[in-house]
Amino acid sequence: MAADTPTELPRRFLPDFLLLSLKSRDRSYGYELCQAVQAMGLSADLAAVYRSLRTLQRRDLVDSSWQPSDSGPDRRVYVLTDTGRRAAAESARELARIRDGLTAALVEFDVTSPVP
Amino acid sequence: MAADTPTELPRRFLPDFLLLSLKSRDRSYGYELCQAVQAMGLSADLAAVYRSLRTLQRRDLVDSSWQPSDSGPDRRVYVLTDTGRRAAAESARELARIRDGLTAALVEFDVTSPVP
DNA sequence: AGTCGCTATGTGTGAATCGCATCTACTCGG
DNA sequence: CCGAGTAGATGCGATTCACACATAGCGACT
Numbered sequence: 001m002a003a004d005t006p007t008e009l010p011r012r013f014l015p016d017f018l019l020l021s022l023k024s025r026d027r028s029y030g031y032e033l034c035q036a037v038q039a040m041g042l043s044a045d046l047a048a049v050y051r052s053l054r055t056l057q058r059r060d061l062v063d064s065s066w067q068p069s070d071s072g073p074d075r076r077v078y079v080l081t082d083t084g085r086r087a088a089a090e091s092a093r094e095l096a097r098i099r100d101g102l103t104a105a106l107v108e109f110d111v112t113s114p115v116p
Numbered sequence: 117m118a119a120d121t122p123t124e125l126p127r128r129f130l131p132d133f134l135l136l137s138l139k140s141r142d143r144s145y146g147y148e149l150c151q152a153v154q155a156m157g158l159s160a161d162l163a164a165v166y167r168s169l170r171t172l173q174r175r176d177l178v179d180s181s182w183q184p185s186d187s188g189p190d191r192r193v194y195v196l197t198d199t200g201r202r203a204a205a206e207s208a209r210e211l212a213r214i215r216d217g218l219t220a221a222l223v224e225f226d227v228t229s230p231v232p
Numbered sequence: 233a234g235t236c237g238c239t240a241t242g243t244g245t246g247a248a249t250c251g252c253a254t255c256t257a258c259t260c261g262g
Numbered sequence: 263c264c265g266a267g268t269a270g271a272t273g274c275g276a277t278t279c280a281c282a283c284a285t286a287g288c289g290a291c292t
Contacts, residue, residue, distance in 0.1 A: 009217050010126040011250080020225040031269050040224060041217040045251070050271065072268035073258040092227040095218055101125050101157045102215040108156060109136040111208035127279080147240050161280070166242060188239035189287045 009042040014052050016091035017042055022062065022080050023088040029067075029075040053078060061087050125158040130168050132207035133158055138178065138196050139204040145183075145191040169194055177203050 009017075017037045022028055028036070034049040044052075053076075056062045061084035067077045080088060125133075133153045138144055144152070150165040160168075169192075172178045177200035183193045196204060 009214060009221070010128050012126050012128070017221070020221075020227070024225055029269080030271095040221045042221075046269085047252080047271080048250075050269095051249095054271095069258085069269075071259060073256090073270070075269065092222065092225065095222060096227070098125055099215050099218040099222070102211055102218070105125070105133070105136075105156045105158075106208065106211060106215070109140055109208065111136070111205075111212075145240080146242090162240085163242080163281080164279080166240095170242095185239075185287085187288065189241075189285090191240065192242095 009040070011042065011044055011048065013042060013095065014044050014048060015056060016095055018049070018052055018056065019061065019080065019084060019088040019091050020095075022078060023085065027077055027079045029077045031075070033078075056084070060084075125156070127158065127160055127164065129158060129211065130160050130164060131172060132211055134165070134168055134172065135177065135196065135200060135204040135207050136211075138194060139201065143193055143195045145193050147191070149194075172200070176200070 014037065017040065018033055021033055021036050025036075030046065030050050030053055033053070034044065034046050037044055037049070053062065053064075057064055057078075060081055062078045063081055064076050064078045067075050069075050130153065133156065134149055137149055137152050141152075146162065146166050146169055149169070150160065150162050153160055153165070169178065169180075173180055173194075176197055178194045179197055180192050180194045183191050185191050
């Protein structure tokens with residue numbers, strides 16, 4: 001496993017990653033989610049994460065509430081709504097479709113050989 | 117995330133797709149390249165394709181020349197430069213890395229099940 | 233001849249997004 | 263006290279996007 005090249009996933013995946021992160025963590029908050037998506041190769045900054053979360057809330061895909069932290073300021077903790085859960089499932093399908101589309105494109109481009 | 121789109125590859129892949137299309141076709145032009153990338157699931161419009169090609173030319177990755185067409189107006193035909201050929205190889209690696217990153221993320225999200 | 237539709241290459245523009253800086257504020261260790 | 267890490271949020275210039283528009287050659291049909 002080559003760890004030298006930091007693959008940057010397109011930032012347009014950010015809302016999908018946030019929904020899926022919330023699905024697997026059940027509840028989380030911006031700062032943690034930012035590190036989570038960064039750990040998976042999507043280098044979004046905090047501002048983008050906060051704004052994306054508010055957008056998701058405006059669309060009723062997540063709900064938020066304040067929670068105190070024992071090591072820092074209060075956190076705005078997000079959870080998926082019912083529609084959010086459905087949206088997360090759709091996100092997973094969407095990401096898988098894109099991955100498959102990429103594979104198909106790479107085959108068509110005749111660059112199926114393994115990557116160094 | 118969005119449930120209304122059939123499957124659209126991120127537009128940020130456009131320059132990569134153009135380079136790789138030119139690599140496999142050896143020579144082509146905007147109108148044809150636009151249909152080519154659309155056929156592969158990247159729905160970019162003509163304006164984006166034309167502007168992206170000029171950007172690639174400014175970066176010395178492609179070269180262009182006018183050629184008459186027997187069924188319509190003249191075409192600006194593009195070919196890869198040497199650096200463009202190297203860039204295309206890098207694009208292939210990049211796309212493969214993104215695909216693998218996507219797969220890794222889907223595994224981490226525990227959505228490894230096959231897509232319907 | 234007119235004009236519709238396809239081919240073909242561009243530009244113009246308002247809106248959305250991005251990236252980076254900045255602000256506030258709490259906690260803990262030195 | 264001060265700096266670093268944690269946590270949320272806004273401001274704003276620059277870039278990008280989607281869409282419309284402009285121009286023009288060509289073939290077919292009326």
